[in-house]
Amino acid sequence: MKYIFLLTAVALFASSTRAASDPRECEVCMKVMTDIRESMQKDGLKDKPKIESAMGAHCSNEKLSAREKKICYYIDPIKRDVAQPFSLGMPVDRLCKRINKSNPEICGVKFPVKTENLEPQDLTKLRVKQLKSILLDRGVECKGCVEKEEFIKKVQETEHLAGSDEF
Template sequence: MLRLSTFRALVAFALVLDVRAALKEGDCEVCIGFLGSFYASLIADTVPFSSADIESALVRKCTSARGKENRLCYYIGATSDAATKILSEISRPMSHHVPVEKICEKLKKKDGQICELRYDKEVDLSTVDLKKLKVKDLKKILDDWGETCKGCMEKSDFIRIIDELMPKYSPNGAKTRTDL
């Protein structure tokens, strides 16, 4: 007769195999990444695994989410301006330690936009020529740093602000850029 712990391990392994077959490579990149780090933070902070506690922790985590992760929070209803809430679709399975890949697969069936989110590629500030970037990319660099460029009208204004702030946010990039 199988011991309970062995049975749970077999079920978890079967779920992982099932998930890998259902999700293609690169599907749900933001969902899996965000919920994976969220799940790890729940374990590290020893949060009780009840649906209500998980939902409140998820809403708290989403208040500091930026970029694509903030968009995911909007889609699942964890932001104040979200139109719908499907938090229970995350909290209920997570309270039973269902793998985040399986949770994201179910979320994909509810709202396909969730799995279309992709992380932006990081810009290596030590090697990139800021003059060759688009203004949109320069704004994104500032947004990632939590900064804005008030009064910036031209591309050169954005580049000047990034160069000024680089020692604070990317010391290695600033050091390498001065060597160029």
């Protein structure tokens, strides 16, 4: 019985550290929050109305990527809830994870996997999930693909569909 408890505890710890160490977790949210923080004057970083207006100003920028606009879409209705921890100087990674508790889509928004200048052997280092993401960004469906090699082949075949706005 002790061993089952011990194995369960080890498995839970391993899964939690693996999830926490994902460098792509909440990456778009963290970029948006960092950009907002950097755009503000130092004296306004503790003022909630100024933070809310900085969020609105940042999100109205026409040059934002589609993924950054999506984060703005999610954040807009909860600006006040975001401004509170933001005003306390909470680090952006913790801020995004906190927002993610109320809106699970926040950390689901990720930048596309860069495929520029990748050699075929580099594609083998990617996970199937990343290969599927590349194909999704290109608007390609890999019907009948089961093995990783099939996804890699489809990514290579659709290399011409990789647009410049993808990066």
